[in-house]
Amino acid sequence: MTLAEYLETxxxxxxQPAEHxxxxxxxxxxxxxxxxxxxDDEGAALTADAGSLLAIWERCIGKLLPRVEEPLAGDxxxxxxxxxxxxxxxxxIFTGTRWAFVTAKGIAAVSATPLAIWRVExxxx
Numbered sequence: 001m002t003l004a005e006y007l008e009t010x011x012x013x014x015x016q017p018a019e020h021x022x023x024x025x026x027x028x029x030x031x032x033x034x035x036x037x038x039x040d041d042e043g044a045a046l047t048a049d050a051g052s053l054l055a056i057w058e059r060c061i062g063k064l065l066p067r068v069e070e071p072l073a074g075d076x077x078x079x080x081x082x083x084x085x086x087x088x089x090x091x092x093i094f095t096g097t098r099w100a101f102v103t104a105k106g107i108a109a110v111s112a113t114p115l116a117i118w119r120v121e122x123x124x125x
């Protein structure tokens with residue numbers, strides 16, 4: 001699946017914890033497995049227990065994909081974005097110009113300075 005196809009599919013998909021949310025969606029693109037959770041509250045509890053979403057991702061993705069300083073289209077990362085409760089960390093995919101991520105209202109794309117970036121081979125099979 002190409003990045004464009006993945007983004008188009010995401011734009012038509014409703015929020016679903018552990019399937020189509022701000023962490024599961026980019027993790028699936030990168031081909032990594034996250035700790036299991038089935039509700040937003042469980043996901044938030046996992047994040048709180050780990051200390052941050054970045055800590056979870058580093059543990060799950062760190063040995064599978066190389067960490068890089070500059071993103072290319074299709075790379076994944078953790079960015080800081082505004083959420084319901086203020087600033088929060090979200091998983092995102094770099095489009096080549098912006099970071100795309102899933103919100104409860106759909107897909108958002110923003111310019112952001114990532115907290116961490118991992119290289120994903122594109123296009124994905």
